[in-house]
Amino acid sequence: MNVFDYLFATTQHLEKDFVLGPKETISFKKLHEDSLKIASYLKVNVGQNQNVVLISPNSVFFITVYLGILKSGNVCVPLNFSIEQDNLNFIIEATNCRNVFMADTLQSKQQLSNKVNLIDEDHFNEIINKQELVLFDPDIDKSSLAEIVYTSGSTGLPKGVMISHQNIIANTQSIIEYLSLTSKDIMQVVLPFFYCYGLSLLHTHLRVGGSIVLNNSFIFIGSVINDLKRYRCTGFAGVPSHYQILLKKSQSFKTTDFPDLRYVTQAGGKLHDVFIDEFIDTFPKIAFFVMYGQTEATARLSYLPPHMVSVKKGSIGKGIPGVSLRVVNEKGEEVSIGEEGELMAKGDNIMIGYYNEPEETSKTIINGWLHTGDIAEFDQDGYLYLKARKKEIIKVGGKRVSPKEIEEVILSVPQVVDCTVIGIDDDVLGESILATIVLDNPKDEAQMREVILSKCAEKLSLYKIPQKIVFENSISMSPTGKKIKK
Numbered sequence: 001m002n003v004f005d006y007l008f009a010t011t012q013h014l015e016k017d018f019v020l021g022p023k024e025t026i027s028f029k030k031l032h033e034d035s036l037k038i039a040s041y042l043k044v045n046v047g048q049n050q051n052v053v054l055i056s057p058n059s060v061f062f063i064t065v066y067l068g069i070l071k072s073g074n075v076c077v078p079l080n081f082s083i084e085q086d087n088l089n090f091i092i093e094a095t096n097c098r099n100v101f102m103a104d105t106l107q108s109k110q111q112l113s114n115k116v117n118l119i120d121e122d123h124f125n126e127i128i129n130k131q132e133l134v135l136f137d138p139d140i141d142k143s144s145l146a147e148i149v150y151t152s153g154s155t156g157l158p159k160g161v162m163i164s165h166q167n168i169i170a171n172t173q174s175i176i177e178y179l180s181l182t183s184k185d186i187m188q189v190v191l192p193f194f195y196c197y198g199l200s201l202l203h204t205h206l207r208v209g210g211s212i213v214l215n216n217s218f219i220f221i222g223s224v225i226n227d228l229k230r231y232r233c234t235g236f237a238g239v240p241s242h243y244q245i246l247l248k249k250s251q252s253f254k255t256t257d258f259p260d261l262r263y264v265t266q267a268g269g270k271l272h273d274v275f276i277d278e279f280i281d282t283f284p285k286i287a288f289f290v291m292y293g294q295t296e297a298t299a300r301l302s303y304l305p306p307h308m309v310s311v312k313k314g315s316i317g318k319g320i321p322g323v324s325l326r327v328v329n330e331k332g333e334e335v336s337i338g339e340e341g342e343l344m345a346k347g348d349n350i351m352i353g354y355y356n357e358p359e360e361t362s363k364t365i366i367n368g369w370l371h372t373g374d375i376a377e378f379d380q381d382g383y384l385y386l387k388a389r390k391k392e393i394i395k396v397g398g399k400r401v402s403p404k405e406i407e408e409v410i411l412s413v414p415q416v417v418d419c420t421v422i423g424i425d426d427d428v429l430g431e432s433i434l435a436t437i438v439l440d441n442p443k444d445e446a447q448m449r450e451v452i453l454s455k456c457a458e459k460l461s462l463y464k465i466p467q468k469i470v471f472e473n474s475i476s477m478s479p480t481g482k483k484i485k486k
Helices: 003-007 028-045 060-072 085-094 121-130 165-179 196-208 221-230 240-248 273-282 358-364 403-411 445-459
Strands: 017-020 051-055 075-079 099-102 117-119 145-151 159-164 186-189 211-214 235-238 263-266 287-292 302-304 323-328 341-347 369-378 384-389 394-396 399-401 416-426 430-439 468-472
Touching: 003 060, 003 165, 003 196, 017 028, 028 060, 028 121, 051 060, 051 085, 060 075, 060 121, 075 085, 117 121, 145 165, 159 165, 165 196, 186 196, 186 221, 196 211, 221 240, 235 240, 240 273, 240 416, 273 287, 273 403, 323 369, 358 369, 384 403, 394 416, 394 430, 399 403, 403 416, 403 430, 403 445, 430 445, 445 468
Parallel strands: 017 211, 051 075, 051 099, 075 145, 099 117, 186 211, 186 235, 235 263, 263 287, 430 468
Antiparallel strands: 145 159, 287 302, 323 341, 341 369, 369 384, 394 399, 416 430
């Protein structure tokens, strides 16, 4: 089944607005019709099985083009709208892309070769107004490639994660099930759609007949709070930095009543327990879902139900419906309860592989199991706990140190908004520990340094205490909202 038909199976005739917001709206019915016109244009002028790049902030333009590409039998390549020119050139060449949909606001920043057909918003509107609909095959192979989502590669070059129609359908259905989503749900979207977490919000709410509110200005916290109330949002999704900023930097978030907000979700990295506790204490009636996933899994692999967040503090929960998880040692053998190993995953949501990288794919997917690269352990009740990324483990004098353990201690100091711990080269120890810290009110850094080191000495072994502490004024964030480690 084409994922387009799956997403619109019961909603294509709805007059209800799918996109809400102060800048633009569109109904399910018009979105379906306009997306079919984009699909028809591509079928007539491009054909099928071609890679089509899409670069745009979250908007009706992005959503319509994205869905049209999927329906047309071509492959969507959604890119970061802040992409560097060198990376854009690399991806266009690597994917042999000949057609690029790009928002007008980005065209002064990006240069395209003469070989590439640029489809801007004027051309987009012309297609919507004039394109005649064509017939499509009633079905396609569900294993067909639907999109290529690019992530940072270990070599510095972007890696293209190949996602099939079936991958999206499987992950969407699982997320709808464990979040109990219905047509009454309204999600405020601050996550960009070129990011798999953001795309999952689009997929799930389109499928159930819910609505989304687009907010591309998280930096203006007041607008986020106002939109949650104005549009009676039932859901909010964020990465750790979003919650840290709302809880520590906003003067009004914790004192505002959100009567319609049923639940929030958090993924995209570990949100430390101190922030989760603060949110739950402030909003005890709002369900808090801790989630874990990867682009290679289309978005989601596990979740911790809200009623277990305090009971299983620090856990990423259990596998979502349809996903199996296990922890193995270096020989590929399953480890015992409480023993650390690499987390592996299997399910219909696991990617096809990396685009044009068969060797990398064969190292990552073995016998159908995705090697996540994350170190984890199970407890006696089958709940998972992430310990670190394989690449993040710091070795101090031969001893293995997890950055997350140190960050948790430093973040327990009330004045600390954010903490990032990394290993840096050291001639004696091999690696030493650097902690980069953002304070709520950075008036006396020397005094706070002593408070932080005292807390570390109280809670940590001597070799885990940071050898170096630096202070910064704010959290450095990528366009996805994820923290940038320097």
